Amino acid sequence: MKIYQYPAKEKWTGLIKRPVLQKDEISETIENIFSLVEKNGDKALAELSKKFDSAEVSNLSISNEEIEAVCKTVSPDLKKAIQLAKDNISRFHASQREEIQKIETTKEVICWRESRAVEKVGIYIPGGTAPLFSTVLMLAVPAQLAGCKEIVLCTPPDKDGNINPAIAYAAQLCGVTQLFKVGGAQAIAAMTLGTESIPGVYKIFGPGNQYVVAAKEYAQQYGVSIDMPAGPSEVLVIADEKAVPAFCAADLLSQAEHGSDSQVIFISTDLSILKQTVKEIDEQIKLLPRNELAQQSLDNSHFILLNTVEEAIEFSNLYAPEHLILAVENFEKHIPQIQNAGSVFLGNYSCESAGDYASGTNHTLPTNGFAKNYSGVSLDSFVKKITFQHISEKGLRNLGKTIEIMAQSEGLAAHKNAVTIRLKRRNNETI
Amino acid sequence: MKIYQYPAKEKWTGLIKRPVLQKDEISETIENIFSLVEKNGDKALAELSKKFDSAEVSNLSISNEEIEAVCKTVSPDLKKAIQLAKDNISRFHASQREEIQKIETTKEVICWRESRAVEKVGIYIPGGTAPLFSTVLMLAVPAQLAGCKEIVLCTPPDKDGNINPAIAYAAQLCGVTQLFKVGGAQAIAAMTLGTESIPGVYKIFGPGNQYVVAAKEYAQQYGVSIDMPAGPSEVLVIADEKAVPAFCAADLLSQAEHGSDSQVIFISTDLSILKQTVKEIDEQIKLLPRNELAQQSLDNSHFILLNTVEEAIEFSNLYAPEHLILAVENFEKHIPQIQNAGSVFLGNYSCESAGDYASGTNHTLPTNGFAKNYSGVSLDSFVKKITFQHISEKGLRNLGKTIEIMAQSEGLAAHKNAVTIRLKRRNNETI
Numbered sequence: 001m002k003i004y005q006y007p008a009k010e011k012w013t014g015l016i017k018r019p020v021l022q023k024d025e026i027s028e029t030i031e032n033i034f035s036l037v038e039k040n041g042d043k044a045l046a047e048l049s050k051k052f053d054s055a056e057v058s059n060l061s062i063s064n065e066e067i068e069a070v071c072k073t074v075s076p077d078l079k080k081a082i083q084l085a086k087d088n089i090s091r092f093h094a095s096q097r098e099e100i101q102k103i104e105t106t107k108e109v110i111c112w113r114e115s116r117a118v119e120k121v122g123i124y125i126p127g128g129t130a131p132l133f134s135t136v137l138m139l140a141v142p143a144q145l146a147g148c149k150e151i152v153l154c155t156p157p158d159k160d161g162n163i164n165p166a167i168a169y170a171a172q173l174c175g176v177t178q179l180f181k182v183g184g185a186q187a188i189a190a191m192t193l194g195t196e197s198i199p200g201v202y203k204i205f206g207p208g209n210q211y212v213v214a215a216k217e218y219a220q221q222y223g224v225s226i227d228m229p230a231g232p233s234e235v236l237v238i239a240d241e242k243a244v245p246a247f248c249a250a251d252l253l254s255q256a257e258h259g260s261d262s263q264v265i266f267i268s269t270d271l272s273i274l275k276q277t278v279k280e281i282d283e284q285i286k287l288l289p290r291n292e293l294a295q296q297s298l299d300n301s302h303f304i305l306l307n308t309v310e311e312a313i314e315f316s317n318l319y320a321p322e323h324l325i326l327a328v329e330n331f332e333k334h335i336p337q338i339q340n341a342g343s344v345f346l347g348n349y350s351c352e353s354a355g356d357y358a359s360g361t362n363h364t365l366p367t368n369g370f371a372k373n374y375s376g377v378s379l380d381s382f383v384k385k386i387t388f389q390h391i392s393e394k395g396l397r398n399l400g401k402t403i404e405i406m407a408q409s410e411g412l413a414a415h416k417n418a419v420t421i422r423l424k425r426r427n428n429e430t431i
Numbered sequence: 432m433k434i435y436q437y438p439a440k441e442k443w444t445g446l447i448k449r450p451v452l453q454k455d456e457i458s459e460t461i462e463n464i465f466s467l468v469e470k471n472g473d474k475a476l477a478e479l480s481k482k483f484d485s486a487e488v489s490n491l492s493i494s495n496e497e498i499e500a501v502c503k504t505v506s507p508d509l510k511k512a513i514q515l516a517k518d519n520i521s522r523f524h525a526s527q528r529e530e531i532q533k534i535e536t537t538k539e540v541i542c543w544r545e546s547r548a549v550e551k552v553g554i555y556i557p558g559g560t561a562p563l564f565s566t567v568l569m570l571a572v573p574a575q576l577a578g579c580k581e582i583v584l585c586t587p588p589d590k591d592g593n594i595n596p597a598i599a600y601a602a603q604l605c606g607v608t609q610l611f612k613v614g615g616a617q618a619i620a621a622m623t624l625g626t627e628s629i630p631g632v633y634k635i636f637g638p639g640n641q642y643v644v645a646a647k648e649y650a651q652q653y654g655v656s657i658d659m660p661a662g663p664s665e666v667l668v669i670a671d672e673k674a675v676p677a678f679c680a681a682d683l684l685s686q687a688e689h690g691s692d693s694q695v696i697f698i699s700t701d702l703s704i705l706k707q708t709v710k711e712i713d714e715q716i717k718l719l720p721r722n723e724l725a726q727q728s729l730d731n732s733h734f735i736l737l738n739t740v741e742e743a744i745e746f747s748n749l750y751a752p753e754h755l756i757l758a759v760e761n762f763e764k765h766i767p768q769i770q771n772a773g774s775v776f777l778g779n780y781s782c783e784s785a786g787d788y789a790s791g792t793n794h795t796l797p798t799n800g801f802a803k804n805y806s807g808v809s810l811d812s813f814v815k816k817i818t819f820q821h822i823s824e825k826g827l828r829n830l831g832k833t834i835e836i837m838a839q840s841e842g843l844a845a846h847k848n849a850v851t852i853r854l855k856r857r858n859n860e861t862i
Contacts, residue, residue, distance in 0.1 A: 077836055078836055078837070078840050080833075081832070081833040081834075081836040081837050082837070084537075084830075084833045085833060085837060087536075088536035088537060088540070088830075091534060091536045092534050092536050092542050095532050095534045096544070098529075101526050103522060103523050103526045103791065105518075105519035105522045105523050105790060105791035106515075106519060106790070106791075109519070109785070109790050109791070111523050111790055111791045111792050113527070113809070114766070116769070116770050116771070117770075118803065118804050119770060119771075119803070130841045130842050130843060131840075131841060131842075132841060133837075133840070133841070134837055134841060166840055202803045202804040203804045220660075223660075223799070223800060223801065223804075224804070225801075225804040225805060229651075229654075246852055247849070247852060247853055250845065250848050250849040250852045250853075251849050253845040253848070253849075254843070254845040254846045254848070254849045256845070257843060257844070257845040257846070258843075284845075284848065284852075287844075287848075288844050288845050288848075289842075289844050290842075290843075290844065290845070294845065331821075335545070335819070338547070338817065339547050339548075339550060340547070340550075340815070341817055342817070342818075343817065343818040343819075343820070344817060344818070344819045344820070345820055345822075346819060346820065346821040347821055347822070347823075348853075349822050349823055349824045349826065349827045349853055350820050350821055350822040350827075351822075351827070351849040351850060351853065352846075352849065353834050353838060353846040353847070353849045353850055354540070354820065354822055354827065354830060354834055354850070355818070355820055356834075356838075356846060357833070357834045357837045357838065357846075358830055358833045358834050358837065359536060359537070359540050359542055359820050359822065359830060360534065360536035360537075360540070360542045360820075361542050361818040361820055362818065366815075368654070369654060370654065370656075371815065371817075372549065372550070372633045372815075373549050373633040373634045373654075373655070373656040373815065374656060374815060375814075375815045375816040375817070376816075376818060378544070378816060378818075380811065380816070383806075384771070384797075384802065384803075384804065384805060384806045385806040385807075385809060385811070386769065386772050386773070386774065386775060386802075386806070386807075387773075387774040387775070387786070387792040387793065387807060387809075388766065388774075388775045388777060389774070389775070389776055389777065389781050389785065389786055389790050389791075389792055390762075390777040390778055390781055391776075391778070391780050391781040391782075391785055391790065392778075392780060393780050395780065396780045396781075396782070396785065399515075399519075399785060399789055399790060401512070402511075402512040402515045402516060402788070402789045403784050403785055403787075403788045403789050405508055405509055405512040406509070406512050406513070406516060406564075406565055406788045406789065407784060407787075407788065409509050409562075409564070409597055410561045410562060410563060410564070410565060411561050411562075411720075411721075412561060412685070412688060412689075412721075413688070413718075413719050413720050413721065414681065414684040414685040414687070414688040414715075414719050414721070414725065415685045415688070415783075415784040415787060415788075416784070417681050417684070417685070417715065417718075417719075418678070418681040418682050418684075418685045418782040418783065418784045419782060419784055419785070421677055421678060421681045421715075422678055422681075422779075422780055422782065
C-alpha cells in the first residue's frame, strides 16, 4: 500500500486513476461465441460449456424436481438468513414504486407517467469460488416487484453438471421463472439471441468475468440493454479521529478479498487513526482464507492523510467510489456534500457487508468512476416510465397557438397542421 | 403505403420490423474524428467544421453580447410561445422529483435514496433544415431542474458562422451555461474529450444524423453515458369508429414529414375510417412544403385493419412505438393494456405535436423498439440516485447474524469479519 500525507490537489488526478481495462483482445472471441450460438443454439451452448467450463450438461434447463431436491440441501440457518435479507430488500425496493401523479400543465392538458415492467429480463450469476446467491436476491427481488413476466436466470454448473444449491434456493424464492445451467459469454449470447431452450430477453443484469462483461456490452448491438457498464469493485473509507481502526481495517479487507483488482482507498484526517488502521490490517489479514487476493489488492491501495472531512469528500467526489463509508462523527452534516458515489454507509456500525447482503439496499452499483453518471440497480432498472397525456378540445384551444408558432418556426408545417385542423372544427361538433 | 386487412398473427413479426441501420461503414470516420480532436483540440474542430459544415468559425464560444444581439431577432410571439412551453415542461418535470423516504428495513437499520445531479452534461442540437430549439427546452429544462452545474450546448453554425436565434434564445432562457458553435461528430468528440474551449462532460444528450448517433455510441468507450440509443422517429395511431380521419391523417403526416425514414403505422378497427384517413392524407399532403419527404415515408408505411382495439394494442406492444396515439372512445379502459411505448396520446384532441412542443412531456423518446427496455428522457436522466444507510450498533446486532451466515456461505470471510469484529465490541464501549 502507498501512504500519502497531505497530497497537493494537483496530485489528486493521479490518485483517482483506475486501472485501464483491456477489452480489444477478447472481442473476437465474443463475436465468435455469439455467431455460434446464433447458428447452432443449444448445441453451441453445450459445446461451449464443455470447452470453457469443463461441464457436461445433458439438459440446460432445470426441472422443478431438481430444484426442490437441491434446495433441501440448503441449511435451515441459511434459508432463514436469505428470507430475512429478501424481506429487507423487498421493503426497500417496494418504496421505490412511483405513484401516478396527474399534472395539469395548462388548463385541461393533463400529463402523467406510469411505470411498466420490462417484460423479459435475464440475470447472470457467476459460479466459481464465490457462489453469489446474494446477487440473485438483488436482481430477482426488484424484477419480481416490478412485475417482469419472464425472469430468466443463467448460472454455470460445476464439473458434475450441478448448480449451487443456495443459488437455486434464492432463485425459486424470488420468482425466477426459468433457471438454466449455462455460464460465461455463451449464457449472455443465449439470453440475447434466444435458443431452443433459453428465451431471448430485453435487458440483461449481473456480474461476471471479463468475457461476461464484454458479452454484455456486445449484446447491446442487438438492441438488448444492460444494467450498467462494469469494472472492479471499490471502496473509499473516510475516517476522522472518532473512527475505529479495527472496523476500518475490516471494511477495507472485505473489499480487498474480492480480487486482486479490487480498489481500496482509505482517507483519514488523523495520522494516528491512519497508522493504527494499517497495523490492524496487518493483523487481520493473517486470519483470512483469501489473504493472497486481499494482499495483492492492498499493494495497489492508497492511504491518504488529508486536513478535513470536507477535503476528503471533495476527493471522494472526484474519485466517485462504488462504496463510500463515512466513519466520521456528525456524518449527517456531510451528506449534502456527497455528489458522486454508488452507495454510502454512515457511521461506525454501517459496514459495507450490511449493504452487500441484507440491509435492503442494492449491491449492484456503478464502479470505475461511473457513479458520476450512473445509478445503482433499483426498481427503476426493471421498469420503463411511459408518459401519457390527455388534452381536451378546450385544452388544445388553450395550448394550440403556442404549438402552431413553434412548429412554424421549426419549419414543420404538418406538425402545425395537426393542431390547426383540430382548432378549425366547430366548437359544438360532436366527435 | 401498404394496406393489410386482418393480417394473421404469424404475419405480425414481419410488420413490426424496423429498417436495418447501417453502422459499420462510418465507424472509421468517427474514430478518426475522435483521434483528431484528442490530438489537436480546438484546431481540429475548426478544420472539421470547415470540411463538413463549410463553416468558417473564428471563435467556437459565443459571447454574452452575441447571444443578446441574436436573441433580439426572435419575434415576441415566438418568445412568448417558448416561455409557455418552458413553463409546462418545467411543471411536468418538477413533478418527477423524488422525495427522500427513509425506510427502516430492520429495527435501527435505516435506508434511503437521494438524487444528485450529473454535474456536467452536454446537449447536442442539430442545425440543418429544422432548427430544433424545442429540443433545447426538452433537455436544458430538466438539466437545470436537476441542478446540473455545467450545461454545455453545441450546435453547428451556418455558413456565415452564425447560430440559429431561437436556439440561442432557448439556451439562455433555460440555463445553458456554455454555448458553442460546432456540430457533427466533432462536437460529440469535443464534449467527450474536452478541448481548450469546450469542457468534457459526463453525459451527452440530443438527436443528430447518423454521424452524431455513431459518435455518441463511440463516446461511451470513454466512460461518457448517453441519453439512449437512437433510430428514426415513429408513430403508431390506433383509431376506432369514433376517430376523426382528418385528425388521424394530420398526425400521420406530422410524423412522416420528419424524414424519408420516419416510421408510420395506422391501425383501425373500422374499414371506413381507414379508407377515409387514406383519402385525407392524399388531400392534406398536397399542401405541405415537405411533401416529398412525407411521401417517401408514407410509401413504406403500414395501414392495418384489425378486429378490436385490444388486438391493436397487442400489435402496438409488439412494435413498441415511440409515439402511440389512441384515437378511440373510452381510452381510459385501454391504458392498463399498454406495455411498450415511449409516450401515449389519448383521445381525439391529444395530437403528437402537443407533446413535441408544449404540453410538458418530453419529446426525447425511445425509438426502434427500444420502448421495450428504455424510458424517454425525464428528470431521472439528469440525476444519479445514491443509496444511503445508517445502522446503529443495535441495528447491526439485529441484522448481524444474517450477514455473517450469508457471507460465510459465499466464502467471503472478510465480509463476515466486518460484522463479527463490531459485534464483539462490548455493548457499553464508547466509540
